[in-house]
Amino acid sequence: MNTFRLSFYLTITLFVLSCKGNSIETAQIKAERIPIDKSINGDPEIERFIAPYKKHLNKTLDSALAYNPKSMLKSDGDLNTAIGNLMADIVMEQANPILVKRTGKEIDMVLLNHGGIRSGLNQGNITTRSAYALMPFENEIVVAELSGEKIVEMLTYLEQAKTAHPVSGVRIEMDQNYKVTRATINGKKIDKEKTYFVATSDYLQQGGDNMNFFKDPIALHQVDYKLRNAIIDYFKKVDTLKVEKDDRFIRK
Amino acid sequence: MKRRNFIQQTSAATAFIGFGGLSSLSFKPSNKKHITILHTNDVHSHIEPFGPEDSRNPNLGGVARRATLIQRIRNENPNTLLLDAGDIFQGTPYFNFYGGELEFKLMSKMKYDAATLGNHDFDNGIAGLYAQLPHAEFNFISSNYDFKNTLLDGHTQKYKVFTKDGVKIGVFGLGIELQGLVNKSLYKETKYLDPIETAQEMSSILKKEKNCDLIICLSHLGYEYSSDKVSDIKLAQATADIDLIIGGHTHTFLDKPRVEINKSGKKVLVNQVGCYGLYLGRIDFYLDDNNENQTTGVSLEV
Numbered sequence: 400m401n402t403f404r405l406s407f408y409l410t411i412t413l414f415v416l417s418c419k420g421n422s423i424e425t426a427q428i429k430a431e432r433i434p435i436d437k438s439i440n441g442d443p444e445i446e447r448f449i450a451p452y453k454k455h456l457n458k459t460l461d462s463a464l465a466y467n468p469k470s471m472l473k474s475d476g477d478l479n480t481a482i483g484n485l486m487a488d489i490v491m492e493q494a495n496p497i498l499v500k501r502t503g504k505e506i507d508m509v510l511l512n513h514g515g516i517r518s519g520l521n522q523g524n525i526t527t528r529s530a531y532a533l534m535p536f537e538n539e540i541v542v543a544e545l546s547g548e549k550i551v552e553m554l555t556y557l558e559q560a561k562t563a564h565p566v567s568g569v570r571i572e573m574d575q576n577y578k579v580t581r582a583t584i585n586g587k588k589i590d591k592e593k594t595y596f597v598a599t600s601d602y603l604q605q606g607g608d609n610m611n612f613f614k615d616p617i618a619l620h621q622v623d624y625k626l627r628n629a630i631i632d633y634f635k636k637v638d639t640l641k642v643e644k645d646d647r648f649i650r651k
Numbered sequence: 652m653k654r655r656n657f658i659q660q661t662s663a664a665t666a667f668i669g670f671g672g673l674s675s676l677s678f679k680p681s682n683k684k685h686i687t688i689l690h691t692n693d694v695h696s697h698i699e700p701f702g703p704e705d706s707r708n709p710n711l712g713g714v715a716r717r718a719t720l721i722q723r724i725r726n727e728n729p730n731t732l733l734l735d736a737g738d739i740f741q742g743t744p745y746f747n748f749y750g751g752e753l754e755f756k757l758m759s760k761m762k763y764d765a766a767t768l769g770n771h772d773f774d775n776g777i778a779g780l781y782a783q784l785p786h787a788e789f790n791f792i793s794s795n796y797d798f799k800n801t802l803l804d805g806h807t808q809k810y811k812v813f814t815k816d817g818v819k820i821g822v823f824g825l826g827i828e829l830q831g832l833v834n835k836s837l838y839k840e841t842k843y844l845d846p847i848e849t850a851q852e853m854s855s856i857l858k859k860e861k862n863c864d865l866i867i868c869l870s871h872l873g874y875e876y877s878s879d880k881v882s883d884i885k886l887a888q889a890t891a892d893i894d895l896i897i898g899g900h901t902h903t904f905l906d907k908p909r910v911e912i913n914k915s916g917k918k919v920l921v922n923q924v925g926c927y928g929l930y931l932g933r934i935d936f937y938l939d940d941n942n943e944n945q946t947t948g949v950s951l952e953v
Contacts, residue, residue, distance in 0.1 A: 445761075
């Protein structure tokens with residue numbers, strides 16, 4: 400019983416020492432939340448075990464995939480930015496062949512959300528780590544088949560959002576009060592009788608950022624392609640990033 | 652062995668008030684058995700600590716540190732159970748690169764006893780999870796997912812009884828409804844069974860048939876919702892015989908367990924330690940063979 404008594408007092412000692420974690424303390428049940436912080440030295444055996452995985456991971460994450468001649472920030476435009484255009488164009492370029500193969504249809508336009516651009520891209524070498532920073536989430540690209548009516552709802556949403564949500568395939572002009580004055584898809588005015596194939600992320604399609612026009616589409620096509628993987632595949636494909644800020648979505 | 656009704660007979664005090672009166676506490680350690688429960692949830696592939704520049708969790712977390720802490724506690728009390736409440740996978744490139752292999756290998760090295768499955772553990776599909784099982788030297792306990800028509804059939808357990816220092820600890824596991832949360836192509840024919848009914852069935856088996864002294868539910872249902880959605884709090888209130896619910900999914904940082912009253916009027920502890928391996932939860936139970944006749948215990952206050 401002596402060993403038990405000893406272990407009991409050690410417990411209390413540890414408890415007192417780690418008082419950063421709040422606790423309930425009773426005669427019979429005791430609880431604490433122990434922070435895993437710098438005061439605890441890492442187990443050297445575990446560190447040795449992790450090391451080769453970490454080395455390989457870092458080597459892969461940090462190897463250059465493409466070159467970026469000009470740094471891109473999500474704040475460098477009014478209603479379109481180089482980095483947003485890049486992301487939307489990547490979705491168009493990478494996902495369209497899959498949709499064509501699966502359905503015979505082409506993607507008409509892409510809409511992402513400005514909040515989904517999770518970092519900028521520095522000038523210089525672009526790596527897999529850059530793609531993880533830009534898109535840390537696991538969202539998949541989906542293609543929603545929307546009625547012309549829903550596209551009009553989308554424009555109303557964009558009028559209210561007044562935000563540089565990334566687009567591709569569509570051209571939108573607004574006046575200074577964010578009222579749409581002209582909108583075309585594939586160079587043609589939006590036809591309420593027609594249906595459009597709009598690529599986005601599964602997050603937005605399911606109502607993220609209140610993009611409710613994406614809910615209950617005529618059809619929803621999976622392309623089984625993560626947004627981040629599309630970005631990485633594009634970076635591997637191109638030598639130098641060329642996408643710029645342009646006039647696809649502007650106020651006049 | 653009769654189950655000890657320890658929670659409801661506990662004299663209690665809030666955090667530091669307890670210390671002052673420690674020497675005057677009336678229990679006799681020599682008569683008690685001491686079981687330590689350690690737990691994590693939603694570690695999400697966080698292998699390395701957050702760096703000093705991290706805006707939210709600077710210098711916190713890290714598996715190697717957790718391993719040191721667990722070993723220290725085990726040295727102090729060998730009668731320790733180490734449990735995880737799911738979402739082991741997804742969140743850092745370690746998962747994307749190695750598919751969960753490193754997470755399972757490290758949990759095995761730390762000698763986890765059991766884990767339940769979270770929704771993100773299906774992120775590489777049933778097949779992706781199945782492929783990593785050889786790296787896990789611990790039990791997957793899942794009571795309300797029916798994997799019969801999937802690859803996982805026979806690779807999880809509905810419950811498990813651990814015996815530590817003669818104390819029987821029954822553990823069962825509850826997962827969240829996958830529909831709407833996970834792509835069907837990933838979870839395939841997994842059937843979701845009602846968590847409350849399952850919990851009643853499991854705790855009844857563990858208490859009556861297996862004569863467990865302690866019943867722990869590993870849950871990935873989530874702590875509490877403003878809607879009617881089933882949660883750990885609802886589970887605690889709607890069931891009997893569970894002593895401790897170790898939760899996950901909602902990344903809830905509780906600084907101490909919440910005490911709920913179950914449908915038989917007894918107390919249940921509900922705990923959850925946030926996410927990413929930033930904290931280790933620790934709950935020490937002192938069980939006394941002699942106190943089963945005691946019926947007038949002071950209520951537990953937290």
